[in-house]
Amino acid sequence: MAESAVLSVASKPTVSTEMVTALSRTLGEHPGALAWRLRALARYDALTLPNRTEQRWRYTDPLALLPSAEALLRKLTSAASGSGNETAQQAAAEWKRLRDDEPAVLLMPGDGPRLNAAAEAAGVAIAPLWQTDADEELIGRAVPAAAGLFAALNGAAWNAGMTVRIPAGVELDQPLRIVLPAAAVSLPRLLIEVGPQAIATVIEEHCGGAAESRVVSVTELLIRPGARLHHVLVQRWQDGVHGHMTVRGRIERDAHFSSATAAFGGRVSKLDLGGILAGAGAHSELRGVVLGDRRQHFDHHTLHHHLSGNTRSDIDFKVAMAGRSRSTYTGLIRIEPDAPQSEAYQENRNLLLSAGSRADSIPELEILTDEVSCSHGATVAPIDPEQLFYLGSRGLGTDEAIQLIVRGFIASVMDRLPETVQTTVAELVSARLVRVTGGI
Amino acid sequence: MTDQRRPLFACRNLRVAIEDKQIVKGADLEIYAGQKHALMGPNGSGKSTLAAALMGHPAYQVEGEILLEGKPIQELPAHERARLGMFLGFQYPVAVPGVSVANFLRAAVSARRGEAVPIKEFRRELFAGFEALRIDRSFAGRYLNDGFSGGEKKRLEILQMLLLKPSFALLDETDSGLDIDALKVVSEGVNLAAGPHNATLLVTHYQRILDYVKPDVVHVFMDGRIVRSGGPELAVELEARGYDWLDEATAIEANETDTAAVAAADTAAKG
Ligand SMILES: Nc1ncnc2c1ncn2[C@@H]1O[C@H](COP(=O)(O)OP(=O)(O)O)[C@@H](O)[C@H]1O
Ligand SMILES: [Mg+2]
Numbered sequence: 001m002a003e004s005a006v007l008s009v010a011s012k013p014t015v016s017t018e019m020v021t022a023l024s025r026t027l028g029e030h031p032g033a034l035a036w037r038l039r040a041l042a043r044y045d046a047l048t049l050p051n052r053t054e055q056r057w058r059y060t061d062p063l064a065l066l067p068s069a070e071a072l073l074r075k076l077t078s079a080a081s082g083s084g085n086e087t088a089q090q091a092a093a094e095w096k097r098l099r100d101d102e103p104a105v106l107l108m109p110g111d112g113p114r115l116n117a118a119a120e121a122a123g124v125a126i127a128p129l130w131q132t133d134a135d136e137e138l139i140g141r142a143v144p145a146a147a148g149l150f151a152a153l154n155g156a157a158w159n160a161g162m163t164v165r166i167p168a169g170v171e172l173d174q175p176l177r178i179v180l181p182a183a184a185v186s187l188p189r190l191l192i193e194v195g196p197q198a199i200a201t202v203i204e205e206h207c208g209g210a211a212e213s214r215v216v217s218v219t220e221l222l223i224r225p226g227a228r229l230h231h232v233l234v235q236r237w238q239d240g241v242h243g244h245m246t247v248r249g250r251i252e253r254d255a256h257f258s259s260a261t262a263a264f265g266g267r268v269s270k271l272d273l274g275g276i277l278a279g280a281g282a283h284s285e286l287r288g289v290v291l292g293d294r295r296q297h298f299d300h301h302t303l304h305h306h307l308s309g310n311t312r313s314d315i316d317f318k319v320a321m322a323g324r325s326r327s328t329y330t331g332l333i334r335i336e337p338d339a340p341q342s343e344a345y346q347e348n349r350n351l352l353l354s355a356g357s358r359a360d361s362i363p364e365l366e367i368l369t370d371e372v373s374c375s376h377g378a379t380v381a382p383i384d385p386e387q388l389f390y391l392g393s394r395g396l397g398t399d400e401a402i403q404l405i406v407r408g409f410i411a412s413v414m415d416r417l418p419e420t421v422q423t424t425v426a427e428l429v430s431a432r433l434v435r436v437t438g439g440i
Numbered sequence: 441m442t443d444q445r446r447p448l449f450a451c452r453n454l455r456v457a458i459e460d461k462q463i464v465k466g467a468d469l470e471i472y473a474g475q476k477h478a479l480m481g482p483n484g485s486g487k488s489t490l491a492a493a494l495m496g497h498p499a500y501q502v503e504g505e506i507l508l509e510g511k512p513i514q515e516l517p518a519h520e521r522a523r524l525g526m527f528l529g530f531q532y533p534v535a536v537p538g539v540s541v542a543n544f545l546r547a548a549v550s551a552r553r554g555e556a557v558p559i560k561e562f563r564r565e566l567f568a569g570f571e572a573l574r575i576d577r578s579f580a581g582r583y584l585n586d587g588f589s590g591g592e593k594k595r596l597e598i599l600q601m602l603l604l605k606p607s608f609a610l611l612d613e614t615d616s617g618l619d620i621d622a623l624k625v626v627s628e629g630v631n632l633a634a635g636p637h638n639a640t641l642l643v644t645h646y647q648r649i650l651d652y653v654k655p656d657v658v659h660v661f662m663d664g665r666i667v668r669s670g671g672p673e674l675a676v677e678l679e680a681r682g683y684d685w686l687d688e689a690t691a692i693e694a695n696e697t698d699t700a701a702v703a704a705a706d707t708a709a710k711g
C-alpha cells in the first residue's frame with residue numbers, strides 16, 4: 001500500500017470578498033451571516049501563519065492542513081453555483097450505508113439533513129446554519145472567528161453549515177449522528193445548542209475523502225445550564241486526508257460536557273478540542289483514543305478554560321502509535337484568577353508499538369489562582385517486554401499480546417463511551433489493531 | 441502410551457547469560473511424568489533466570505538443549521512453548537492494566553487448546569477454579585495483576601495453571617510472600633494439578649512449601665549450577681543447616697554419593 005507524502009501548500013490561500021459574498025448568497029443565508037463572514041475574512045487576512053516556535057504548532061506544519069488557493073476557489077465557486085458537489089454524493093452514499101445499518105438519528109449537511117421521527121417529536125430542530133437571525137446570538141460564542149487562522153478561515157468560508165437545537169428539558173435516548181464526509185476541500189461548521197436541563201448524545205463523524213482532501217471544520221457546542229451533552233468525535237478519514245478540526249463546548253452553570261475522541265484516519269490530522277467552563281458547577285471531561293500507524297501524523301490539543309469557580313475538568317487521552325506514525329499532544333489548563341475552588345486533571349499516556357513511531361506530550365498550565373486542585377501527567381513508553389513475555393508464557397503470540405495490551409491501555413476511554421457508540425468504536429479499534437499488528 | 445524411559449522434561453548443559461553476564465553455568469535436569477522436583481537455592485543464585493530462560497524469555501542468551509517430551513524447544517518463542525504444554529508461574533507476575541482476568545484467561549485457554557473456548561464452558565471452568573482456590577468471583581472483572589496483593593497474584597498464577605493444564609509446570613517462588621492459609625491453598629492447587637501425566641518443578645528458597653507439596657527429587661542450585669541432588673530429606677537438611685555448608689568442594693563430592701538416591705527416585709517414578 002502506497003504511503004502518501006505530506007503535501008503542503010506554499011502559503012495560506014487567498015479568499016476574496018466576492019467569493020464569500022457569492023457563497024453566502026447561494027446558500028440562502030440571512031444577511032447577518034454575510035456580515036459575520038466578512039468580519040471573519042478580515043481576521044483571516046490579518047492573521048499570519050501560526051508561529052512554529054509555539055508548543056502548539058511545533059510539530060505540525062499549518063501549511064500541511066490548508067487547502068491550496070485554487071482548490072479552495074474551485075470548491076467555493078462550485079458550492080456557490082450549486083453544481084458538481086461531490087460532498088453531496090459521498091454524503092448520500094454514507095447516508096445509505098448508515099441508514100441500512102442502524103436506526104440512529106442521522107443528520108448530514110450537504111444532503112438535506114434529516115431527523116428520525118423520535119427526534120422530531122422531541123422537538124429537535126435542524127436547519128442550515130444561519131438561515132434565520134436566531135443564529136446570530138449563538139454563532140461564535142464557543143469558537144469566535146478571532147480564535148485563530150483555522151477558525152477564521154472556516155468562519156469566512158464554511159460551505160456546509162448546520163444548526164441543531166435541542167429544546168430545554170428534552171432527553172434524547174438515541175444519539176444524533178452527524179456525518180461529515182471529506183471532499184477535495186471541506187469547510188463544515190456545526191452549531192449545536194443543548195437547552196437547559198436537556199440530555200443528548202451527539203456523534204460527529206468525520207469520514208471519507210481521498211489523497212489531497214483538505215478539511216477545516218468547526219463545531220460549536222453550547223451547553224445550557226443543567227444540560228448534559230455526550231459528544232463523540234470519530235475521525236475515520238481515508239488515508240490521504242489532511243485536516244484541522246476545532247471543537248469547543250461552552251459549558252454553563254451545572255452543565256456537563258463529556259467528549260470522547262476516537263481518531264484513526266487521515267494523513268495529517270489536527271484536533272483542537274476544548275471545554276470552556278463558564279458557570280459554577282460546570283463539569284467537563286475529555287477523553288481520547290488515538291491509534292496511528294504507517295506514516296500518519298496526529299496532533300491533538302486540548303483546552304480546559306476555567307472561567308468560573310467551582311468547576312471541574314478531567315482529561316484522559318490515550319495514544320498508541322505504530323509503524324512510523326507520530327503523535328503530538330499539548331494540553332492547556334487555564335484557570336482564571338476569579339475561578340477559585342476549581343479542579344482540573346489531565347492525563348496523556350502514549351504507547352509506542354514500534355521503534356519507528358514517536359509521541360510527544362506537553363502539558364501547559366496557566367493557573368492564575370491558588371485555591372485550586374490541579375494535576376497532570378504524561379508518559380511516553382514502548383510496550384513493556386515483560387508484559388509480552390508474561391502473555392507469551394500463557395500462549396499468546398506477539399500480535400495477540402499487543403492487541404490485548406492496547407485494548408487494556410485504552411479501556412479507560414472505551415468503557416466510558418456512551419453505550420450507543422461503543423460497538424461502532426470497538427469495531428474501528430479492532431480493524432485498526434489488526435492492521436497495526438499485521439504491520440509491526 | 442508415554443515412553444517411560446524418556447523424561448517429560450529435560451535440559452542439558454543449559455547456560456544462560458544476560459548482557460554478557462553468565463548467570464546459569466550449565467544446568468542439567470531430567471523430570472519424568474508423575475514427578476515433582478524442587479529446585480532450591482539462595483537468593484541471587486540464578487533460579488528465576490533459569491526458569492525464565494526455560495520458558496523462552498527473549499532477553500537471554502541461552503546455550504544447551506531444552507526438551508519437552510523429547511522435542512527440542514530451545515529455539516521456540518515463549519508462546520509456542522506454552523502451547524506445547526509448558527507453564528511458568530512467575531515470581532513477580534506482571535500487571536496488564538485494563539485487561540480483565542476473565543478476558544485474558546479466555547484468550548490464554550483458547551491459545552493453549554488451539555480453538556476458541558465457548559464462553560459458557562469457560563465460565564464454568566473459571567468458577568470451578570475460583571472455588572478450588574477460594575478466590576472471589578469478583579476477580580474475573582479485575583484487571584490482570586493490577587493492584588493485586590502478593591497473595592492474590594500467587595493464587596492467580598495457580599488458577600492459570602489449573603485452567604491451562606500444562607504438561608510441565610515451573611513454579612518460581614509461588615510460595616514466597618504467602619501467609620500460612622494462602623500457602624495451604626496454593627499447595628492444594630499444585631497437588632490438584634499434579635497427575636501421572638504431568639510434571640512440576642517448584643523453585644523456592646524456603647523448605648516451607650515442601651511440607652505440603654512432597655517432592656520426589658530436590659536439587660540445590662547455587663551460583664548458576666545444580667550442586668547437589670537428592671531425595672526429600674535434602675530439603676530438610678537445607679532447612680536445618682542453610683546453604684553455607686554446601687560449598688563447592690563438598691557439593692561435588694556429595695553429588696557423586698547422591699546419584700544413587702536420584703536414580704532410586706527416578707526408578708520409583710517410572711515404576
Ligand atoms: N536483567 C538482568 N540483567 C542483569 N543481571 C540480572 C538480570 N536479571 C537477574 N540478574 C542477576 O542475575 C542473578 C540471578 O538472579 P535471579 O535469577 O533472579 O536469582 P534468584 O531467582 O535465584 O534469586 C543476580 O545476580 C541478578 O542480579
Ligand atoms: Mg527468583
